[in-house]
Amino acid sequence: MNEFEPQIIAFACNWCTYAAADLAGTSRIHYAPNVRVIRVMCSGMVNPIYALKAFEGGADGVLIAGCHYADCHYLNGPVKCDVMFEKLKNLVHTLGLEDERLRREMISASEGVIFARVIDEMVEQLKKLGPSPIKRAREEATV
Amino acid sequence: MNLDDIIKETKTFYCLECGKCSSICPISRYDPAYSPRLMVEDALLGLEDDLVHNKELFSCLTCGACQPKCPSDVNYPLFIQKMRAIASSNGEHGECAHSGTIQSLIRLMSNPGVEQRRLEWLSNGYRTSDQSEVLFWVGCAPYFDPIFEDLGFKVTDIAKASLRILNFLGIEPMLLPNEKCCGHDILWTGDLDTFKKLAEQNAAMIREAGVEKIIFSCPECYRTFKEDYPNYVEIDCELQHISEFLSEAIEKDGLRFKESKKKVTYHDPCRLGRHLGVYEPPRKVIQAIPGIELVEMEQSREESLCCGTSAFTNCDSYSKQIRVERLLEAKATGADTLITTCPKCQIHFRCAMVNKAEEKGPDIEIEVMDMVNLVANALEGESNE
Numbered sequence: 001m002n003e004f005e006p007q008i009i010a011f012a013c014n015w016c017t018y019a020a021a022d023l024a025g026t027s028r029i030h031y032a033p034n035v036r037v038i039r040v041m042c043s044g045m046v047n048p049i050y051a052l053k054a055f056e057g058g059a060d061g062v063l064i065a066g067c068h069y070a071d072c073h074y075l076n077g078p079v080k081c082d083v084m085f086e087k088l089k090n091l092v093h094t095l096g097l098e099d100e101r102l103r104r105e106m107i108s109a110s111e112g113v114i115f116a117r118v119i120d121e122m123v124e125q126l127k128k129l130g131p132s133p134i135k136r137a138r139e140e141a142t143v
Numbered sequence: 144m145n146l147d148d149i150i151k152e153t154k155t156f157y158c159l160e161c162g163k164c165s166s167i168c169p170i171s172r173y174d175p176a177y178s179p180r181l182m183v184e185d186a187l188l189g190l191e192d193d194l195v196h197n198k199e200l201f202s203c204l205t206c207g208a209c210q211p212k213c214p215s216d217v218n219y220p221l222f223i224q225k226m227r228a229i230a231s232s233n234g235e236h237g238e239c240a241h242s243g244t245i246q247s248l249i250r251l252m253s254n255p256g257v258e259q260r261r262l263e264w265l266s267n268g269y270r271t272s273d274q275s276e277v278l279f280w281v282g283c284a285p286y287f288d289p290i291f292e293d294l295g296f297k298v299t300d301i302a303k304a305s306l307r308i309l310n311f312l313g314i315e316p317m318l319l320p321n322e323k324c325c326g327h328d329i330l331w332t333g334d335l336d337t338f339k340k341l342a343e344q345n346a347a348m349i350r351e352a353g354v355e356k357i358i359f360s361c362p363e364c365y366r367t368f369k370e371d372y373p374n375y376v377e378i379d380c381e382l383q384h385i386s387e388f389l390s391e392a393i394e395k396d397g398l399r400f401k402e403s404k405k406k407v408t409y410h411d412p413c414r415l416g417r418h419l420g421v422y423e424p425p426r427k428v429i430q431a432i433p434g435i436e437l438v439e440m441e442q443s444r445e446e447s448l449c450c451g452t453s454a455f456t457n458c459d460s461y462s463k464q465i466r467v468e469r470l471l472e473a474k475a476t477g478a479d480t481l482i483t484t485c486p487k488c489q490i491h492f493r494c495a496m497v498n499k500a501e502e503k504g505p506d507i508e509i510e511v512m513d514m515v516n517l518v519a520n521a522l523e524g525e526s527n528e
Contacts, residue, residue, distance in 0.1 A: 048290075049242040056251055090289035091244075095251055096259040096321075137256025 006060035006126035008035040008119065011050060013043045013066030015073040016108045023112030031116035032123040035063070042066065044077030048088040051102065055092070058135040061126045063118065065105040078106060100125050101132065144225055146191045153222040157215035158183045164209035164219060169449050169468075170202055173461040177202050179209055179219055186222070195230045201237025201457045205331055206449035207417035220418070224331055231333025239332065240458035241290065246332060248286055249324045253340040259321050261285045264299040269306045272315040278354040278380075279305060279316035280368075282361040283324055284486065294493040298486050304519035305360045305385055311522050312392060316358065319348055325364040330371060331454035339375055346376035356381040358388055360515055362415035362485045369419065384415060385515055386484055390424035393431045400521035402434040407517070408478035409437060410469070410492075411447035412485030425484050425514050432521045438476045440469075448472065450488040451495075466495035470507035480510040482517055489513060 012018040018039045024031065040046060043066025051062040064085060069078050085104045092102050103122060107115050131139070150156050164179040165171045171178055177199045185194045194200060205220040213219070227237075239246050251257060264285060265271070271279075279302075287298035309316050326341035349357070357380050359365040365384045372378055392398040409429060415421045422444045429437050442448045448469045451462035470492060473481045483489055492511045 047242050047244070049244045049247055052244060052247040052251065056247055087289040087292070091248065091286060094259060094261055094263070094285050094289075095248070096257055133256035133258070134251065134254045137254050140256075 004127060004130060006034050006123055006131070007058070008061045008063055008122055008126070009051075009054040009059045010035050010037045010063040010065060010119075011040050011043070011046045012037050013077070014039055014041050016067040016071060017043075017065040017105070017115065019109035020107045020111050020115040023109065024116045027112050029112060029116045031119045034123050035119050042072070042074050042077040044072075044074065044080030046081060046084065048084055048091060051088055052091070055097065055101075055132060055134055058132065058138065060129075060132045060135065061101045061103070061122055063103045063105065063122060065107050065115075065118070068106045068108055071108055097132065098129050100129060144228070146186060146189065146194075146229070149222060149225045149229075150186055153218040153225070154215065155183050155186055155217050155222055158187060158217055159215055160184065161214060163212045163214070164217075167208050167212045169206065169208060169451075169465050170204060170461055173464045174202065179203070183217065183219070183222070186226075191229070194226060195233050195235060200226055200230055200235070201332075202461075204413070204449045204451070204453050206413040206453065208413075208446070208449065210417060211445045227331065227333035228335050229333075231335075237332060237456040238459075240452060240455045244290060245283075245286070245328055245455045246334075249326065249329045249341070250334070250337050252323050253326075253329075253337045253344070255340075255344065261322065262318060262320055264288070264303070265318070269303065270310050270315045271306070271318050273317060275315055275317040276355045277309070277314055277316045278349065278352060278357045279309060279318055280325075280357055280359045280361070280364050281318060281322060282359070282364050282486070287486065287490065291490050291493075294490060294497055296489070296493065298490070301360055301486055301513045301515055304513070304515040305358075307519045308385070308389070308515060308522065309358070312396070312398070317352060317354060319352065321348070323348075325367040326371075327363040327367045328454040328456075330367065332456050338371075342372055342375045346372070346378055349378055349380065354380055356383060358383050358385055360385045360484075360486075360513075362412045362419070363487065366414040366418050384421060384424070384484070386415075386425040386428055387421060389518065390427045393428065398431070399523065400432040400518070401523050403432055403517075403521045404434045405480055406436045406438060406478045407480045407482050408440050408473050408476045409443070410440070410450070410473070410481055410483040410488060411444060412483060412488050413447070413449055413453065415484055416447055417445060425482075428514060428518060429482060432517070438478055440472045440476055442472065450485075450491040452491055453487075462491075463495060463498075466491055467507055470495060470509060473509050474506060478509070480512050480517075482512055482514050484514045486513065
């Protein structure tokens with residue numbers, strides 16, 4: 001049997017984290033290929049529904065990453081993101097998913113190394129947790 | 144189910160085109176584009192495609208205000224429920240409120256692999272038992288808490304108050320640790336597959352629990368169990384809303400409350416009132432508290448106005464106008480508090496007050512409270528929380 005390869009959906013802010021992911025690529029930093037990056041204009045627009053839909057679709061982990069507090073292109077995006085992330089964390093916890101499946105990071109455009117490290121860390125953690133219960137139940141149903 | 148079956152089942156073919164539905168409909172009053180009469184007419188002309196792709200199909204509040212006025216007894220809410228199922232299988236979905244978060248949570252919950260942590264709000268002060276013959280149905284309160292935290296109240300407080308009342312009466316109810324959503328919102332937005340999954344899982348859990356009676360504090364769960372579950376699953380228990388249970392306790396067991404000076408008015412939730420005909424029990428419970436004066440709003444009981452949204456779909460400026468109208472009506476009675484029995488009515492009224500409609504801002508402020516919170520605070524020998 002093949003080793004479990006987790007799938008991570010990363011919502012990355014256009015101005016910081018998406019650029020950091022780019023930088024990681026152009027700097028040829030090696031990191032796990034398990035992430036699908038979705039570019040959003042601001043981490044402050046990542047409504048809980050985005051992550052819930054990702055989990056519904058079978059994602060094993062969700063990363064929401066954007067600018068640092070003082071860096072925001074729109075002044076207070078990270079604060080908005082914090083408020084929504086707190087709600088999302090509560091919902092995901094109540095749903096019974098492991099808290100580690102959800103991660104919030106602040107990664108600036110120059111921190112390609114950090115982006116790569118965060119993804120590696122998440123993949124390692126998710127490998128320990130195994131597939132998300134939603135995906136597992138769906139796979140069992142189709143077998 | 145196709146259009147012909149729906150027309151037969153909901154007695155739509157009896158429609159006389161008198162237009163009473165459109166004149167009483169709270170949405171039509173504000174949205175000239177929406178008319179229940181025209182929807183029914185489209186159905187009778189066999190214009191299934193027009194109906195299915197009509198955006199207004201999801202505007203209906205399914206509040207049932209039109210039903211008592213209809214001379215032909217057309218079941219319009221049921222007609223909408225079934226039409227939405229067809230629309231949904233054709234890829235049409237209404238504009239879900241809160242970006243569809245609630246519908247998404249329900250779909251996630253319907254996954255059999257999900258083992259929730261939904262009872263973390265439960266503290267040591269409450270007595271529950273796994274051997275009980277009575278099951279208390281909590282509903283979606285643990286999910287509503289984080290979503291609606293800005294509205295200044297906790298939906299789980301309704302569940303806590305219900306538990307306090309049950310404990311006070313010597314009942315230690317069972318709570319299901321992995322209770323799934325009853326499916327109300329997903330049924331009324333047309334997703335029958337998810338609804339069936341939820342109904343089957345809930346029915347299996349209830350069978351396994353072996354309870355004889357289920358008590359609900361949410362009228363939507365109550366309606367779903369009573370009217371919709373029998374079409375899909377078998378639930379062999381007595382079902383009761385907490386207002387019915389309390390009114391029985393007052394009558395038979397002589398339950399008495401301590402005095403509480405207040406002038407209140409009661410808002411009939413559509414699911415409890417028009418859908419299930421439970422008008423008297425909540426009023427009886429409220430009036431059993433000494434010192435409480437209950438005044439009726441201009442539109443009450445069968446004519447009660449809706450809170451403006453149902454099933455978390457299509458919440459728009461018209462919904463807000465309905466809410467403002469209802470809150471003004473409540474203010475006009477001179478009551479201090481607006482009592483309701485539905486957590487969602489409370490959410491919607493509070494939302495209208497938090498996001499004040501500009502011109503009518505200051506006039507709609509009124510305390511909103513669930514009946515069980517009022518009762519829990521009036522229990523003899525218990526301190527107010």
